[in-house]
Amino acid sequence: MSEDNQIDGRLDFKYESSWEELLENERFNRELCNDILQPYILKQRWYGGKASALKYLEIIDSFPIEDQNDRFYGVVLEVNFQEAFVQNYFLPIAFITDQSVVGDKIIARLRLNGQEGFLVDALLLESFRKQIFLKILEGEKYRYKEIAYRRGRSNTIAGYESSRLMGVEQSNTSIVYNETCILKIFRRVYVDENPDYEISKYLTMKGFFKNTPKYLGSITLKFSDKNVITLGLMQELVPNKGDAWEYFTHYLKGVFKELSDQKPKLETLRPVKYLEQLAVTDVSSAILAWCPLGFFEDVSNLAMRTAQMHIGLGQERINTAFTPQPFGNDYSVWLKNRLIYQFENRINLVENNLHKLDGLQLELANEFLSNKKVIRKQLLDFDEDKLKSERLRIHGDYHLGQVLVHERDFYIIDFEGEPESTIRDRKVKQPPIKDVAGMFRSFNYAIYATIFNNHEEYDYELNELFEIAEVLYGNIVGVFLRTYIQEVQQANLNIGYIKEIEFLLQYCLLEKAVYELGYELNARPRWAIIPFKGISNILNQQKYE
Ligand SMILES: Nc1ncnc2c1ncn2[C@@H]1O[C@H](COP(=O)(O)OP(=O)(O)O)[C@@H](O)[C@H]1O
Ligand SMILES: O=P(O)(O)O[C@H]1O[C@H](CO)[C@@H](O[C@H]2O[C@H](CO)[C@@H](O)[C@H](O)[C@H]2O)[C@H](O)[C@H]1O
Secondary structure: OOHHHEEOOEEEEEEOOOHHHHHHOHHHHHHHHHHHHHHHHHOOOOOOOOOOOEEEEEEEEEEEEEOOOOEEEEEEEEEEEOOOOEEEEEEEEEEEOOHHHOOOOOOEEEEEOOEEEEEEEHHHOHHHHHHHHHHHHOHHHHOOOOEEEEEOOOOOOOOOOOEEEOOOOOOOEEEEEOOOEEEEEOOEEOOEOOHHHHHHHHHHHOOOOOOOOOEEEEEEEEOOOOOEEEEEEEEEOOOOOOEHHHHHHHHHHHHHHHHHHHOOOHHHOOOOOOOOOOOHHHOOHHHHOOOOHHHHHHHHHHHHHHHHHHHHHOOOOOOOOOOOEEOOHHHHHHHHHHHHHHHHHHHHHHHHHHHHOOHHHHHHHHHHHHOHHHHHHHHHOOOHHHOOOEEEOOOOOOOHHHEEEEOOEEEEOOOOOOOOOOHHHHOOOEOOHHHHHHHHHHHHHHHHHHHHHHHHHOOOOHHHHHHHHHHHHHHHHHHHHHHHHHHHHHOOOOOOOHHHHHHHHHHHHHHHHHHHHHHHHHHOHHHHHHHHHHHHHHHHHHHOO
């Protein structure tokens, strides 16, 4: 980048082109990648490559998004990393002359044929948001275009009233329209249909699952003859009081406070047999004394919604993207390769971070390393010959943060799958029990996060709190399992007999906790103690089964 491009410390670029012909200007394309967008994307919340070293950036597609008033461009970027992998991102861009609309959120200053202005993210502009919204409403007209706007059959919206960026903590960027619906613009994009779009549309149109926001429309880019990229997903807005993580952790804080005030003797809290199924009414009065029945009713209700989601996903007989499938050798090979690779990566991460750990975290990390043979063996012991149930499309990254709470009911969102997996891996049919294990791990997280964050306030030693945690967790698991199993079996969804369910659960719990270890050590190391403790408990429980 030359010194000439720097004005007032800001990026300033001059081109002898108008905005309408700017994308044909070779120098602009080159500088857009090398000088303008490289520093810009590194600072964006949606940029997922922060832990890796960016090598170079390319534009792999760009196209006008226009109506009679305005022309914007959609740009698909390919980020190439030193570590030899790539990621794609979508960025709609606009040229404006009045900076007051966006404040300091500019990408660069541009001078086009002498006209001064600013390059900005088009999502900041109401004119852009309105244009794409109206195009979705007019869906049919754009069905076969390079950018296809589709209107879902359940979409009854009459017209545009308002729009705003949702402004929540998220990996993509969502727009709220008319305060009644949401358009999620995917930032990290994949050359394939996004599973969030596929599953949301399927559950609304064919799965008849009511506890997820209705699919209302989408935006898709035709990338090549055979490939598309999902750019946007429109869904109804679910009024909510926050997600189930906030709901249950808030609840648990009160539960532990009550427990500590009552200070019952630990001997009165009978542990539940590992994976024993419980009716809400089976929860002992010794526990209900400090954890209200309503808590377990909510757990049971969430189990029912989870079962209904799986019933909706598992009833397909024609569309092969959704038809359930038996387990087979190909699946086992795929699974073991993926999990062993992931596990070796976790060992490496833990070994490299050992010097940063202390106290209980270090103790548990060493225990994890000393258990590596046991864990490896368990991951490799997956034997498809023993499995008679079916695998199906599942949520894939199911945890309390993916569930919205509204009027004591639960609405499941975000079917994009595990962020670490490739887009094709995320579409592989898996045992629905994997989602159940994801939710169990999440309850385990909620309990241990409550303990680690507040233990000084509770009148118990840490070890005693861990004992209580396991009793509470055992009851949650028991109540969830019973409702879930009853519900799916009534609908004839084949999840196998009890031994098979237990085998898959143990397998998936370990798989998920190992996955979480990597997520935490990379994203928020302080939290790694929770999966470390989780893995330790999973292995210990199995010993005493
Ligand atoms: N349909 C919806 N109705 C209401 N709020 C929603 C809806 N979808 C998402 N949200 C809110 O947006 C947040 C992020 O949504 P999510 O789908 O997880 O986005 P991302 O994939 O970008 O992380 C959610 O935690 C929730 O607060
Ligand atoms: O960003 P996503 O929602 O797709 O999921 C990732 O981030 C999650 C954390 O926000 C992470 O979830 C882990 O922490 C949760 C508590 O914050 C807990 O409820 C989950 O059980 C635990 O897995 C998730 O694993 C990761 O994919």
